[in-house]
Amino acid sequence: MGLLEGKKALIFGVANEKSIAWAIAEAFKKEGAEVALAYANEAIAKRVIPLAESIGATITLPCDVRSDDDIKAVFAEIGKKWGGLDILVHSVAFANKDELKGSFLSTTREGFTMAMDISAYSLIALAKEAMPLLTASNGNVLALTYYGAQKVFPNYNVMGVAKAALEASVRYLAEAVGQDGVRVNAISAGPLRTLAAAGVGGFNQIAGHVSAKAPLRRNITQEDVAGAAVYLSSELAKAVTGEIHFVDSGYNIIG
Numbered sequence: 001m002g003l004l005e006g007k008k009a010l011i012f013g014v015a016n017e018k019s020i021a022w023a024i025a026e027a028f029k030k031e032g033a034e035v036a037l038a039y040a041n042e043a044i045a046k047r048v049i050p051l052a053e054s055i056g057a058t059i060t061l062p063c064d065v066r067s068d069d070d071i072k073a074v075f076a077e078i079g080k081k082w083g084g085l086d087i088l089v090h091s092v093a094f095a096n097k098d099e100l101k102g103s104f105l106s107t108t109r110e111g112f113t114m115a116m117d118i119s120a121y122s123l124i125a126l127a128k129e130a131m132p133l134l135t136a137s138n139g140n141v142l143a144l145t146y147y148g149a150q151k152v153f154p155n156y157n158v159m160g161v162a163k164a165a166l167e168a169s170v171r172y173l174a175e176a177v178g179q180d181g182v183r184v185n186a187i188s189a190g191p192l193r194t195l196a197a198a199g200v201g202g203f204n205q206i207a208g209h210v211s212a213k214a215p216l217r218r219n220i221t222q223e224d225v226a227g228a229a230v231y232l233s234s235e236l237a238k239a240v241t242g243e244i245h246f247v248d249s250g251y252n253i254i255g
Ligand code: KAL
Pocket: 015, 093, 094, 095, 096, 097, 100, 145, 146, 148, 153, 154, 155, 156, 159, 190, 191, 192, 195, 196, 197, 200, 201, 202, 203, 206, 207
């Protein structure tokens, strides 16, 4: 028996086969869950739909998380097809490339608003629409974050502020939905070479520092994150909520 046998999981944020969300989808499937994928736009659909088919995920839905109408449509469809939901995964973030270099002082109002909307507010918007489906099964919500929410890293800039808002939102949401039996947690993953990391400066230096200084003296893999995602979404973690759980080779404990 898998740890997620019979559970239904909706995952936002698969962009390609290197996505953390994709490793989570594969691990969930392996543990017996049924998986649906929501994708951001048509360009991404071309990659996501074949991936979905490869794990027998029959539900793939378009969703721009900036649109309340898109979000409503996704959960209406999940309600119609599944009648409930056990697991919601939020693995979505975006900031304009211009904001991810140079001085944080240059952050623009537009760039700040965009990063906050897509990377932090969207968790609240998704959770709100998912709640009627999640309550029936004591479901759970899982978000992805990065240590740049808590400490300053070069180039992470406005995304660090957005992740700080996301982490605080995890705690406030956990309090808001706990009385309905729903849990909310985040995984703070170490540096991973995903599409989001591509073309942004400073990644190699940060990854090099982790492999030199982290207690485990290595970088993590997408599968390392997926393992923690399975645990947090399973009955094993039924008393765990409002947590930011580091999967980072222990890097965050080093001073
Ligand atoms: C300090 C680190 C080095 C990298 C710095 C910034 C990373 C920001 C993450 C953010 C999500 C990246 C973007 O939004 C890129 C975007 O401007 C252009 N890319 C895209 O549009 C692609 C096609 C799509 C798929 O990407 C998105 N986001 O939709 C942080 C490193 C060490 C850890 C990382 C990468 C953390 C993280 O938050 O991803």
